[in-house]
Every structure is written in C-alpha cells, then in structure tokens.
Amino acid sequence: MKKLITLCVSLMIATAMNAQVIYNSTGRKGDANYRNNTSVKGFDINKFFVGSGIDFGIVYKYLRVGVSPMAGYKFNDYFTAGLSARFMYESQRDVYALWNSTGGLDYKPFRSRIYGPGVWARLNFFQSYFIHTEFEYNKIDFIGYQQVSATAYEKIKDSYTVPSLMVGAGYTAYITDKVSFYGILLYDVLQSIPRNMRTVSGTGEPYSISPYADQLSYRIGIAVGL
Numbered sequence: 036m037k038k039l040i041t042l043c044v045s046l047m048i049a050t051a052m053n054a055q056v057i058y059n060s061t062g063r064k065g066d067a068n069y070r071n072n073t074s075v076k077g078f079d080i081n082k083f084f085v086g087s088g089i090d091f092g093i094v095y096k097y098l099r100v101g102v103s104p105m106a107g108y109k110f111n112d113y114f115t116a117g118l119s120a121r122f123m124y125e126s127q128r129d130v131y132a133l134w135n136s137t138g139g140l141d142y143k144p145f146r147s148r149i150y151g152p153g154v155w156a157r158l159n160f161f162q163s164y165f166i167h168t169e170f171e172y173n174k175i176d177f178i179g180y181q182q183v184s185a186t187a188y189e190k191i192k193d194s195y196t197v198p199s200l201m202v203g204a205g206y207t208a209y210i211t212d213k214v215s216f217y218g219i220l221l222y223d224v225l226q227s228i229p230r231n232m233r234t235v236s237g238t239g240e241p242y243s244i245s246p247y248a249d250q251l252s253y254r255i256g257i258a259v260g261l
Contacts, residue, residue: 088256123125
C-alpha cells in the first residue's frame with residue numbers, strides 16, 4: 036500500500052513540474068479566463084470551481100442515495116485539489132431473520148447513514164483522463180437487530196468512524212468551458228487495515244467496516260467553474 040501511495044504522489048509531482056498547456060477552471064484545454072490575468076498574485080477566482088457527485092443505487096430490497104459536494108482549485112495546468120463532503124443513506128430490507136415469541140420468524144431491515152469530510156487531489160495526465168486520490172473520514176450511524184434469546188430480539192444502534200483512502204482514475208466530458216461532467220472509478224486501499232476490521236460474533240469471520248469494502252466505487256458528478 037505504501038508503494039502505491041508513493042507512486043501516486045510521485046506521478047502528481049512529476050507531471051505538475053512539466054505542465055505547459057493552459058487549462059480553464061474545470062480542466063478543459065483552451066483559453067482559460069486566467070490567461071489574461073497572469074499578473075494576478077495569490078488566489079485567482081478563475082481557477083476555482085464547485086460541483087457535486089451523486090450516488091444512487093436500487094436493486095431488489097436495497098436502496099442507496101447520496102451526494103458528494105466538492106470545491107476545487109487549479110494550482111497549475113494539470114494539478115487540482117480541494118475539499119469534499121459525503122452524505123449517504125442506505126437501507127436493505129429483510130436482512131435479519133429473527134425468532135419471535137410465537138416461534139415464527141420476523142424479518143427486519145438494516146439502515147445506515149454515512150457522512151463526513153474529505154480532501155482530494157487530481158492529476159490530468161492524458162486529454163480528458165485523470166488520476167484521482169481522496170481521503171475521507173466518515174462517520175457511520177446504523178440501525179440493526181440481534182437475537183437475544185430463543186424467542187426474543189432487540190434493536191441495536193451504533194456509530195463509528197472510518198478512514199478511507201480512495202485511489203483510482205476518471206474521465207471528464209466537457210459541456211462548455213465552464214461546465215463539465217465526470218465519472219470516477221475508485222478503490223479504498225485502507226479497507227483492510229486493522230482499525231477498519233471486525234469479526235463476526237460466534238464465527239470469528241473477519242469483515243471490513245469500510246463503506247467501500249469489497250467493491251469498486253463509481254461516482255458521477257458535475258463541476259462548474261467560476
């Protein structure tokens with residue numbers, strides 16, 4: 036994992052040092068607004084942009100909805116970084132099969148809320164393609180159920196925080212010089228660290244509490260330059 040992180044950082048630094056083409060605030064090659072203001076020192080509003088990703092999934096008995104607002108700044112022609120936030124709700128019906136007092140089974144859902152801040156960096160390396168890394172520190176609130184006896188069960192609520200380091204690549208589709216859509220495919224390289232691992236009571240089977248465990252996370256969104 037350390038080698039992977041080191042490689043990503045090295046690529047970002049190397050490409051930033053060789054940047055020569057002018058890009059606008061959303062990353063599109065062309066006559067950027069700040070080209071005519073090269074004497075501006077410090078913060079340049081023309082290099083700033085905002086946007087949001089969306090997350091939506093619905094399959095049999097499962098629902099996931101979320102938004103990921105973000106703000107970014109183009110430090111040079113290729114390197115962009117900024118802040119983000121994440122808000123997501125998940126629910127799945129009939130996750131728990133629980134014995135009740137009549138000897139029958141009750142089926143109960145699982146629900147969770149995920150929210151937290153993040154910081155990200157992006158490296159445009161070939162036309163509309165980019166490498167993306169993002170560190171998130173999410174809080175997860177969940178509601179579940181557990182069997183407490185042969186004929187009784189109870190609702191359980193818990194909260195915990197989870198660090199995630201998302202690494203991946205994406206593509207930008209430009210609508211105008213100011214507006215673009217993007218898609219990113221990411222993988223959490225911290226999902227298996229000891230802090231993020233738990234074991235199933237009774238069986239001892241390990242599992243990750245990362246919201247991105249055992250999956251590739253795909254995000255789509257829109258960015259608007261100022």
